[in-house]
Structure formats: structure tokens, C-alpha cells
Amino acid sequence: MRHAMMAMLLTTFGVATVTAAWAQDVPGVEICTAEKDMARRTGCLQSNVNFLKTTMTQMSLDNQRKLDATTRQIEGLKAAVVALQKRVDELQAAQKKADPATPVKDGTKDGKDAGKEGGEGGKK
Numbered sequence: 001m002r003h004a005m006m007a008m009l010l011t012t013f014g015v016a017t018v019t020a021a022w023a024q025d026v027p028g029v030e031i032c033t034a035e036k037d038m039a040r041r042t043g044c045l046q047s048n049v050n051f052l053k054t055t056m057t058q059m060s061l062d063n064q065r066k067l068d069a070t071t072r073q074i075e076g077l078k079a080a081v082v083a084l085q086k087r088v089d090e091l092q093a094a095q096k097k098a099d100p101a102t103p104v105k106d107g108t109k110d111g112k113d114a115g116k117e118g119g120e121g122g123k124k
Contacts, residue, residue, distance in 0.1 A: 029049045 028051060032044035 029055075 027047075029048050030044055032041050032048065035041040035044055
């Protein structure tokens, strides 16, 4: 029983030690004001600078990739709009050819109202 408890204690202590070692290897911004030795404080600050520089570089590259992808998408959409506008123009031209408008008289398209006005004017 004692050996089992001792093994459990050592295992727990070993896991805690490994976890603490891992925590030190994780890059990130550290609070350097707690360091008393100037060499350690300088190293801590330099580590922070390196981490921030790396992070900014990665974010800059990621944002540039996103901008490039968006630019390509915008260009594709512009081309689609041009093609659709061309198609609309073609359809409108075909519609005008298929249904020619009658001559315009007195500002009306089909001349029906113009005949009524002319008839009334003659009776007066």
C-alpha cells in the first residue's frame, strides 16, 4: 500500500514537473518586471520582442493572403457583372427587333391618345 501511494505521489510530482517545463517553453508575452537580474530581465524583454515580431509577421502574411483572395474575388465579380450587362443589352436589342415600336405621335408611344385628342379638337 505504501509503495502504491509513493508511486502515485512520484507520478503526480513528475507530471507536475513536466507540465511546468512545458509552460516555460510556450512562447508568449511574459511579465519581465519580476526579474531582479538585469541579464534575465533583458533576455525576457528580448523574448517578448521576438514573440511579438513573429506574431506580427504571421498576421501580416495572413492578412495579405486574405486581401489577395478578396481582390481575386472582386475581379471575378466585376467580370461577371460585365458579362451580365452585355447579356442584358443583347436581350434588350433582341426585344426591340422582335417588337418594333409604332411611330410616336404627340408624345405617346402607340398613337391611341393622339387620335382622341384630334377628334375632340375637330368637333369644337
